[in-house]
Amino acid sequence: MATANKNLSEYDKNTIPNAKNFRFGIVVSEWNGTITEGLFKGAYQTLLDNGAQESNIIRYNVPGSFELIYGCKKMQQNKVDAVIAIGSVIQGETKHFDFVCKGVTQGIKDLNILHNVPVIFCVLTDNTMQQAIDRSGGKHGNKGTEAAVAAIKMATLEKQSHS
Numbered sequence: 001m002a003t004a005n006k007n008l009s010e011y012d013k014n015t016i017p018n019a020k021n022f023r024f025g026i027v028v029s030e031w032n033g034t035i036t037e038g039l040f041k042g043a044y045q046t047l048l049d050n051g052a053q054e055s056n057i058i059r060y061n062v063p064g065s066f067e068l069i070y071g072c073k074k075m076q077q078n079k080v081d082a083v084i085a086i087g088s089v090i091q092g093e094t095k096h097f098d099f100v101c102k103g104v105t106q107g108i109k110d111l112n113i114l115h116n117v118p119v120i121f122c123v124l125t126d127n128t129m130q131q132a133i134d135r136s137g138g139k140h141g142n143k144g145t146e147a148a149v150a151a152i153k154m155a156t157l158e159k160q161s162h163s
């Protein structure tokens with residue numbers, strides 16, 4: 001289902017475990033900063049809305065989405081229960097968009113395989129700035145909200161897998 005048919009900010013609060021005992025890391029790319037800050041605000045507020053404590057949310061900044069891989073690897077070492085990787089990649093004139101998107105996708109996938117701390121993919125890969133605006137608090141909602149819900153669910157899964 002395309003995002004256009006599903007608002008990214010909509011979720012059933014009754015299906016979300018309470019996050020009060022979890023620690024979260026959020027790694028934010030500085031490229032397209034107005035977009036990534038919107039994504040961060042959505043994710044941060046959703047974590048708080050579902051019981052997370054401000055003192056249990058750690059933020060790192062990295063220059064661009066490609067550096068999310070290293071930043072998330074370091075965040076995984078912070079005794080957090082889940083990591084959210086936030087970036088905004090927007091198509092330019094060249095194929096660089098393809099390499100950045102593929103690189104960060106593969107890198108975050110690898111981190112989920114190599115370490116037992118889930119890393120949530122909150123990286124917008126848009127053709128235009130308007131598409132990014134629409135998905136970071138605009139008409140299609142906020143992918144940061146979606147990512148925070150995923151982070152809480154995956155932190156819960158990881159905890160259950162040890163019990």
Ligand SMILES: Nc1c(NC[C@H](O)[C@H](O)[C@H](O)CO)[nH]c(=O)[nH]c1=O
Nearest residue numbers: 029031063064065066087088089090
């Ligand atoms: N064009 C975008 C980039 N490019 C920068 C790379 O992510 C990386 O920081 C650079 O290649 C140095 O390693 N990054 C984004 O996040 N968004 C873009 O649209």
Ligand SMILES: CC(=O)[C@@H](O)COP(=O)(O)O
Nearest residue numbers: 090091092093094096097
């Ligand atoms: C995703 C990118 O790296 C891209 O925005 C850079 O723009 P360009 O392809 O015009 O160099």
